[in-house]
Amino acid sequence: MTMEQWVYPSVYVKEDDFREGRVLYTTWQPRLFYAWDRGTAIGRFLAELKQGRIVGRRCRRCRRVVVPPRMFCEHCFRPNDEWVPLADTGTVITFSRCYITWDMRRLEHPQIPAVIAIDGASPGVGFLHHLGEVDPEAVHIGMKVKAVWKPADQREGAITDILYFKPMTE
Amino acid sequence: MGMRRVAIVGAGMTKFVRRALETGPELAWEAASRALASCDLRLSDIDGVVLGTAPDAFDAVHMKGEYLSDGAGAWRKPYIRTYVGGGTGVFSVIQGWYHVASGVFDTCLVVCEEKMSSHIPHPQGAFITIFDHILERPLGPNLLWIFAMEMNAYMNRYGLRKEDIAYVAVKNKRNAADHPAAMLGVRDITIKDVLDSPVLAWPVQRMDVSPIADGAVAVVLAADHVARRVTDKPVWIEGVGWNVDTTYWTNRDLSYPTYLEEAARMAYRMAGIKEPRKEIHVVEPYDPFDYKELHHLEGLLLADRGKAPEDAATGRFDRDNENHPDWLPSSPSGGLLGVGNPIAAAGLMKVAEIFWQLRGEAGDRQIPGNPKRGLAQAWGDLMQIGTVVILGV
Numbered sequence: 042m043t044m045e046q047w048v049y050p051s052v053y054v055k056e057d058d059f060r061e062g063r064v065l066y067t068t069w070q071p072r073l074f075y076a077w078d079r080g081t082a083i084g085r086f087l088a089e090l091k092q093g094r095i096v097g098r099r100c101r102r103c104r105r106v107v108v109p110p111r112m113f114c115e116h117c118f119r120p121n122d123e124w125v126p127l128a129d130t131g132t133v134i135t136f137s138r139c140y141i142t143w144d145m146r147r148l149e150h151p152q153i154p155a156v157i158a159i160d161g162a163s164p165g166v167g168f169l170h171h172l173g174e175v176d177p178e179a180v181h182i183g184m185k186v187k188a189v190w191k192p193a194d195q196r197e198g199a200i201t202d203i204l205y206f207k208p209m210t211e
Numbered sequence: 212m213g214m215r216r217v218a219i220v221g222a223g224m225t226k227f228v229r230r231a232l233e234t235g236p237e238l239a240w241e242a243a244s245r246a247l248a249s250c251d252l253r254l255s256d257i258d259g260v261v262l263g264t265a266p267d268a269f270d271a272v273h274m275k276g277e278y279l280s281d282g283a284g285a286w287r288k289p290y291i292r293t294y295v296g297g298g299t300g301v302f303s304v305i306q307g308w309y310h311v312a313s314g315v316f317d318t319c320l321v322v323c324e325e326k327m328s329s330h331i332p333h334p335q336g337a338f339i340t341i342f343d344h345i346l347e348r349p350l351g352p353n354l355l356w357i358f359a360m361e362m363n364a365y366m367n368r369y370g371l372r373k374e375d376i377a378y379v380a381v382k383n384k385r386n387a388a389d390h391p392a393a394m395l396g397v398r399d400i401t402i403k404d405v406l407d408s409p410v411l412a413w414p415v416q417r418m419d420v421s422p423i424a425d426g427a428v429a430v431v432l433a434a435d436h437v438a439r440r441v442t443d444k445p446v447w448i449e450g451v452g453w454n455v456d457t458t459y460w461t462n463r464d465l466s467y468p469t470y471l472e473e474a475a476r477m478a479y480r481m482a483g484i485k486e487p488r489k490e491i492h493v494v495e496p497y498d499p500f501d502y503k504e505l506h507h508l509e510g511l512l513l514a515d516r517g518k519a520p521e522d523a524a525t526g527r528f529d530r531d532n533e534n535h536p537d538w539l540p541s542s543p544s545g546g547l548l549g550v551g552n553p554i555a556a557a558g559l560m561k562v563a564e565i566f567w568q569l570r571g572e573a574g575d576r577q578i579p580g581n582p583k584r585g586l587a588q589a590w591g592d593l594m595q596i597g598t599v600v601i602l603g604v
């Protein structure tokens with residue numbers, strides 16, 4: 042006796058079945074709008090970005106400096122203690138070269154998302170951003186990079202106030 | 212710990228398909244009714260029901276748990292829906308287990324359903340909302356980014372070769388050719404096919420990824436005294452474990468799944484397992500990507516850190532390679548890469564596979580040597596949760 046008998050033969054419908062009207066369906070296209078509060082820690086982080094600065098938070102008990110900042114230390118489970126100015130430079134700790142969009146369309150030039158460990162934060166601690174002004178094939182883990190900012194008058198207090206990070210010339 | 216022994220006594224599932232004619236409740240019913248039939252129980256024999264399914268955004272149906280409840284057999288019963296992302300399929304069994312182990316229920320039906328095809332043009336649209344809405348979504352991410360970056364971190368840390376990782380895709384798609392519910396079994400696939408497939412988000416290529424799917428799986432749990440009455444082949448839940456890491460995923464080392472090691476240690480402790488590599492005879496690690504199976508085998512302490520790809524290349528994880536000195540058949544079902552990846556249902560499929568393997572009912576996929584103990588594992592949320600179930604006979 043094998044498990045085969047306990048498999049229900051569900052019906053696989055193909056694209057043609059829909060196109061040719063053999064099966065029916067109903068569609069819905071939602072239009073949803075949200076306004077997200079940025080909160081205490083991220084609110085300050087974004088306000089600093091608008092000034093062209095990256096800041097983190099230090100916990101005096103475990104001595105971690107974290108970015109993105111939060112108002113509590115999730116390890117020590119207590120309020121963390123102070124704002125710390127960080128550099129706008131860092132190290133690529135991982136990255137990808139992405140050739141598709143979310144809906145699986147192909148991109149001619151890849152996006153290069155990366156996690157960048159920010160100088161001044163604890164080792165390996167950083168955030169997600171894009172890399173730019175770089176040959177995609179030349180990107181490597183350990184590469185030193187620097188933020189490229191939007192012009193000051195165009196910044197709006199958003200993560201996109203940094204356009205991307207680019208390699209630092211040694 | 213003052214808990215009752217709990218067994219799995221029955222299992223059933225639907226075929227996994229790219230797009231099913233059936234609705235979610237219909238899929239849930241198909242799997243649940245097969246599972247009940249497999250152990251000759253009726254719904255009236257079931258004390259409580261656990262349902263696992265992915266976020267409401269997939270279906271755009273609010274209260275998806277309630278939407279699916281009738282199909283899952285929950286009518287006028289204690290019922291709960293559970294969700295921990297990709298970890299849901301295995302976690303649902305854990306939740307069913309504590310319902311029964313605690314003494315609250317004698318029997319529990321556990322059902323996992325997923326219908327990913329409703330969201331068009333691609334369910335990735337629903338997945339985008341897992342990224343932080345203030346700091347990450349404005350960057351225009353897609354879901355593959357985080358997996359590609361985790362895979363890159365893993366490969367870079369240990370200097371791993373893409374071809375050794377690709378072997379997992381080959382193995383699993385071949386294994387799936389013998390699974391009657393599989394959507395992507397391919398007997399003659401080669402490593403070259405995987406390496407030649409289009410790059411999606413380097414290092415992830417088309418054939419490194421499991422296909423999205425519609426499907427459902429169900430298992431029946433019973434307390435010791437009921438289990439022995441229902442079947443002469445109860446499969447005991449010997450250990451369970453689960454653990455979550457920080458949601459600040461850009462603050463942690465992606466090359467090793469520490470949260471999974473914690474979950475595994477919890478499960479091994481409960482099962483009294485001291486040497487997992489000797490005491491686990493068959494394993495179903497979660498494999499939405501080929502590198503994840505290897506990453507997870509390391510986190511489960513079943514392979515040395517950074518060595519699982521090399522092990523795979525020696526055939527250590529093959530289904531029928533019993534002469535390998537460290538043989539550990541891995542994903543004999545064909546896994547998510549081969550059978551398909553309807554999120555929550557895929558995780559429960561892995562538990563069902565261990566159930567069938569330990570009962571000797573896996574048909575053409577049956578691994579030789581009468582395995583006595585197996586482990587199923589899933590992974591999810593923002594690459595941060597490990598869920599583990601150890602089964603034994």
Ligand SMILES: [Zn+2]
Binds near residue numbers: 102103105115
């Ligand atoms: Zn602290």
